[in-house]
Amino acid sequence: xxxxKPSLELLRSLSDEHVLRAxxxxxxxxxxxxxxxxxxxxxxxxxxxxxxxxxxLVVDTGDRTTGRGRIGTYYGLAPSAGTALAISxxxxxxxxxxxxxxxTVLTRxxxxxxxxxxxxxxxxxxxxxxxxxxxxxxPARVATVSxxxxxxxxxxxLVHLPDAPFLVGELDPVDLLAAxxxxxxxxDNDVNWAARAERDQGAAGxxxxxxxxxxxxxxxxxxxxxxxxxxxxxxxxxxxLITVGPGGRAMPFTEVFAALRLRQPSSTAIDVxxxxxxxxxxxxxxxxxVAGVLAATVALADPAHIVLGGPWGSEVPDVVGxxxxxxxxxxxxxxxxxxxxxxxxxxRAHALRSLRDAIIAART
Amino acid sequence: xxxxKPSLELLRSLSDEHVLRAxxxxxxxxxxxxxxxxxxxxxxxxxxxxxxxxxxLVVDTGDRTTGRGRIGTYYGLAPSAGTALAISxxxxxxxxxxxxxxxTVLTRxxxxxxxxxxxxxxxxxxxxxxxxxxxxxxPARVATVSxxxxxxxxxxxLVHLPDAPFLVGELDPVDLLAAxxxxxxxxDNDVNWAARAERDQGAAGxxxxxxxxxxxxxxxxxxxxxxxxxxxxxxxxxxxLITVGPGGRAMPFTEVFAALRLRQPSSTAIDVxxxxxxxxxxxxxxxxxVAGVLAATVALADPAHIVLGGPWGSEVPDVVGxxxxxxxxxxxxxxxxxxxxxxxxxxRAHALRSLRDAIIAART
DNA sequence: TCTTCTAGTAAGGAGTCCTGACTAGAAGCT
DNA sequence: AGCTTCTAGTCAGGACTCCTTACTAGAAGA
Numbered sequence: 001x002x003x004x005k006p007s008l009e010l011l012r013s014l015s016d017e018h019v020l021r022a023x024x025x026x027x028x029x030x031x032x033x034x035x036x037x038x039x040x041x042x043x044x045x046x047x048x049x050x051x052x053x054x055x056x057l058v059v060d061t062g063d064r065t066t067g068r069g070r071i072g073t074y075y076g077l078a079p080s081a082g083t084a085l086a087i088s089x090x091x092x093x094x095x096x097x098x099x100x101x102x103x104t105v106l107t108r109x110x111x112x113x114x115x116x117x118x119x120x121x122x123x124x125x126x127x128x129x130x131x132x133x134x135x136x137x138x139p140a141r142v143a144t145v146s147x148x149x150x151x152x153x154x155x156x157x158l159v160h161l162p163d164a165p166f167l168v169g170e171l172d173p174v175d176l177l178a179a180x181x182x183x184x185x186x187x188d189n190d191v192n193w194a195a196r197a198e199r200d201q202g203a204a205g206x207x208x209x210x211x212x213x214x215x216x217x218x219x220x221x222x223x224x225x226x227x228x229x230x231x232x233x234x235x236x237x238x239x240x241l242i243t244v245g246p247g248g249r250a251m252p253f254t255e256v257f258a259a260l261r262l263r264q265p266s267s268t269a270i271d272v273x274x275x276x277x278x279x280x281x282x283x284x285x286x287x288x289x290v291a292g293v294l295a296a297t298v299a300l301a302d303p304a305h306i307v308l309g310g311p312w313g314s315e316v317p318d319v320v321g322x323x324x325x326x327x328x329x330x331x332x333x334x335x336x337x338x339x340x341x342x343x344x345x346x347x348r349a350h351a352l353r354s355l356r357d358a359i360i361a362a363r364t
Numbered sequence: 365x366x367x368x369k370p371s372l373e374l375l376r377s378l379s380d381e382h383v384l385r386a387x388x389x390x391x392x393x394x395x396x397x398x399x400x401x402x403x404x405x406x407x408x409x410x411x412x413x414x415x416x417x418x419x420x421l422v423v424d425t426g427d428r429t430t431g432r433g434r435i436g437t438y439y440g441l442a443p444s445a446g447t448a449l450a451i452s453x454x455x456x457x458x459x460x461x462x463x464x465x466x467x468t469v470l471t472r473x474x475x476x477x478x479x480x481x482x483x484x485x486x487x488x489x490x491x492x493x494x495x496x497x498x499x500x501x502x503p504a505r506v507a508t509v510s511x512x513x514x515x516x517x518x519x520x521x522l523v524h525l526p527d528a529p530f531l532v533g534e535l536d537p538v539d540l541l542a543a544x545x546x547x548x549x550x551x552d553n554d555v556n557w558a559a560r561a562e563r564d565q566g567a568a569g570x571x572x573x574x575x576x577x578x579x580x581x582x583x584x585x586x587x588x589x590x591x592x593x594x595x596x597x598x599x600x601x602x603x604x605l606i607t608v609g610p611g612g613r614a615m616p617f618t619e620v621f622a623a624l625r626l627r628q629p630s631s632t633a634i635d636v637x638x639x640x641x642x643x644x645x646x647x648x649x650x651x652x653x654v655a656g657v658l659a660a661t662v663a664l665a666d667p668a669h670i671v672l673g674g675p676w677g678s679e680v681p682d683v684v685g686x687x688x689x690x691x692x693x694x695x696x697x698x699x700x701x702x703x704x705x706x707x708x709x710x711x712r713a714h715a716l717r718s719l720r721d722a723i724i725a726a727r728t
Numbered sequence: 729t730c731t732t733c734t735a736g737t738a739a740g741g742a743g744t745c746c747t748g749a750c751t752a753g754a755a756g757c758t
Numbered sequence: 759a760g761c762t763t764c765t766a767g768t769c770a771g772g773a774c775t776c777c778t779t780a781c782t783a784g785a786a787g788a
Contacts (some may be wrong), residue, residue, distance in 0.1 A: 006375045007745070008375075008774050011375060014367055014369075015370045018370070029738090040369075043736090047775085071734090071735075073736090167732070195744075224593070228592065235587070235666040240663050240693050296606065299602045300605070301664065328526045373743095375745075376743085397766095398769075405746055406766085406768085429766080730780075735784090736781075736783085736787085738779105738780085740780105741776105741777085747770105747774105753766090754764090758761080
């Protein structure tokens with residue numbers, strides 16, 4: 001709505017941004033190559049390089065071209081330009097990775113967790129993991145965090161919803177990580193990150209829904225390439241969505257598993273092994289219940305198709321698909337394409353984008 | 365992701381855009397006032413004005429300042445800069461308005477429709493209405509259309525969904541209006557436009573859901589200020605959402621009204637007068653059914669609150685609110701703030717934005 | 729050894745924005 | 759009435775950015 005003010009400073013800043021982004025993509029380039037990549041004339045690139053090297057963001061890598069003509073000098077991002085933290089917090093443990101602006105994973109560490117998760121132990125594991133991937137060049141610029149619980153959109157804190165299992169527990173990642181990072185800390189739900197990974201890597205397109213079925217139940221709606229977050233960040237928490245239960249009774253999704261006695265003792269978490277070992281009749285009931293959830297998703301969000309992920313979500317697409325096909329409006333159901341550390345993949349991609357933006361913005 | 369190429373042309377274009385937008389906001393301004401409004405120096409404004417008057421987008425309005433110092437000349441957008449069409453197509457009739465770039469309604473006409481709507485009659489009424497608001501200065505640049513049926517996101521055609529009433533019928537507004545407009549024709553569902561009007565004018569915020577309850581059933585989810593459209597544009601078509609019916613049975617929303625015998629004869633449209641005259645027990649069932657829909661909306665989209673609109677939606681917030689309050693996750697329910705021609709209000713706002721963008725883009 | 733080719737720099741031109749000074753012209757004050 | 763004050767718009771000059779063209783340095787190939 002309000003376009004930026006026209007000024008010569010804007011032009012200069014855009015030139016620098018083009019040069020930096022080209023270097024981020026390619027790793028190292030000569031001035032001549034940069035001119036081609038960035039679509040800018042050689043003299044202008046030279047001017048920009050002078051500014052960026054002075055600012056300490058770009059350095060001569062020492063490498064030289066070998067070819068016909070005069071040897072060229074390769075330039076690349078300075079190591080001190082900054083790194084990003086990509087972190088995943090799940091009931092099984094904490095994973096922390098440090099990335100540079102090219103997207104390379106520099107360090108990685110994991111810290112197991114015991115169950116049930118106790119807040120102070122989770123916090124300690126998180127801090128320890130971050131300490132372990134510390135680097136010599138100084139603090140990271142940005143951090144991106146995936147958590148296996150609902151996340152408050154504004155504060156980034158983990159939230160406990162009624163009748164949903166609290167897998168990770170009371171935690172404030174923004175507060176814990178503030179000391180290790182100079183820029184923004186982004187926190188979101190693991191299902192949302194997995195959906196973003198599916199969008200980026202799978203052939204999922206820009207409008208689909210990702211339904212996660214594990215101990216907890218979650219859903220991410222991707223519309224026009226963006227994950228729907230909602231007012232408080234609790235979009236996709238489908239535990240209370242009303243669907244078809246045993247005997248055709250209407251009941252909240254989570255209570256279907258209570259009615260089928262598929263919950264873990266003294267918890268609202270689903271007993272996944274028991275579910276996977278259940279008989280065909282029980283699975284049919286589950287299929288119908290999931291199909292009801294899918295019907296709601298299709299009615300409200302109109303996805304091109306639905307991706308099923310999670311420990312048991314990837315095991316039941318046929319049962320669910322069969323029940324779903326009976327409904328008047330249905331769309332294809334397919335298992336997730338990104339299976340291995342799906343949410344961490346989404347976190348990495350965001351951390352990289354966020355780091356690059358931070359570096360671009362850093363040059364005053 | 366890909367920033368624009370830095371060039372002096374970019375600067376010039378930005379200056380012109382600032383000047384044009386200031387003129388659109390204020391109506392008429394002197395060069396000195398423009399310099400202040402647009403945040404640009406006086407000589408630069410003069411240069412920009414020279415270009416824009418040459419392009420025919422800006423004219424001397426003939427007015428002069430009266431004040432202490434030298435008299436100034438007021439400049440304004442040229443009438444030939446362009447106009448926009450704002451159109452609403454509902455079962456009751458077609459409304460067409462012509463707006464200028466300041467948002468003033470220049471002409472307005474309505475064409476009644478007989479029921480049930482027949483496609484060729486609707487098309488004729490639409491064409492007649494557009495002809496009636498024709499202006500002497502030439503064709504409109506853009507058109508924005510609201511239709512009381514689901515709209516295909518890509519083609520703009522009206523779509524008939526199973527078990528939903530087809531109120532307007534087979535119609536291709538983009539094709540019909542192409543002859544009257546040089547720029548884009550935007551078509552969307554009336555509920556989506558009403559939700560946008562609610563966002564702009566009411567105190568609805570940027571994350572809410574608008575549930576429309578009339579002869580047809582609709583819902584618009586506004587997230588981060590944007591209306592969720594979905595893959596084919598059919599997001600919010602809640603007729604098949606599974607909810608609680610009579611006797612606690614799970615059934616699609618639309619079938620609740622069939623079970624209660626509240627449908628119009630030989631149609632899936634709801635008999636609104638009968639519904640409003642129904643007894644407390646029937647209303648309680650309806651309240652529970654709507655609450656089930658709201659539960660799905662809250663679970664999937666996490667709105668800050670829910671707005672109820674439509675002929676009978678604004679009559680039942682208490683009944684619905686009571687049933688909704690029993691559910692574990694509920695949010696405030698309120699009637700719509702924009703009651704009168706809500707969707708046309710949303711259409712107008714979009715037509716204005718679209719026209720302004722088209723004018724900005726027009727200056728090559 | 730000479731030619732060919734390429735990386736990087738230098739020089740000059742075009743274009744844009746800004747500041748500050750200047751002119752024209754009307755309103756208000758004495 | 760005449761002077762002062764104030765404002766709209768223009769002019770001149772400076773700073774800056776980008777581009778094209780030409781040039782230099784230096785290595786590989788013939």
